Amino acid sequence: MDLETRQLQQRLEQRQHLPEVLLVKPMTQSTNDDVREIAKTGVQHVLVCSHQQSAGRGQRQRAWVSPVGNIYLSALLNLNTVIDGRLSLEIALNILHIPSLKDLDLQIKWPNDLYSLQGKWGGILIEPISPTQVIVGVGINIESVADHVQDQATTSLVDLGLVNPSRIDLIAEVYVAIQNAGQWFDHQSSNLAARFEQHAAFKDQQVAFEHIGGISTGHFLGIANDGAVIIDTEQGSQAFYQGRLRLAEGAS
Secondary structure (H helix, E strand, O other): OOHHHHHHHHHHHHOOOOOOEEEEEOOEOOHHHHHHHHHOOOOOOEEEEEOOEOOOEOHHHOEOOOOOOOEEEEEEEEOOOOOOOHHHHHHHHHHHOOHHHOOOOOEEEOOOEEEOOOOEOEEEEEEEEEOOEEEEEEEEOOOOOHHHOOOOOEOOOOOOOOOOOOHHHHHHHHHHHHHHHHHHHHOOOOOHHHHHHOOEOOOOOEEEEEEOOEEEEEEEEEEOOOOOEEEEEOOEEEEEOOOEEEEOOOOO
């Protein structure tokens, strides 16, 4: 066992969250794919992390740029409740409250972007295996990746003020946050709208919401307790469950 794996094992043992399978890899195609293969053996608790991915992906199969030095991890999460859109919000909220990030001004961009006023610093990808078992992939920029991303504003934890970040501590804390999020979700995501509002990117701003029926624009009011986006449009208040939220042109 290499030093990094031993250190991570110790951190997770201290938190009483050591998974049955723990892998730290220098390179992999996709940590989500690694967890999927391990889950086929019947193992219930898995954490795979890698220094680099050659085929990382985000929502809608977009490529997730994965340079060396940042966090790419996937965990197996077992639930007692059938999965719905609230889960990614719970995971994001729990990550924002990990000890290493408590002093940073961080946001969530619905439904699964780890965000800030300076741009995106991480993302969450949930891939169901069954109605109550999912693979949770998390990518976090510790160091800047601005030179690698062209289609949106990005930032990193270092750029946002995190001093002397410990990759091992962050990985351990994120894994525990994922498990805690599962408990929140199993308890019906109590008071989700109010908890999300404290960290909501674009709250009270003019936004455009891209969905299967087109693009709706209006004032972003927040979310409902079931996770739906609520937008005050010309047609009145509307709820959306699937799509992409962004600032409207000219909004700031």
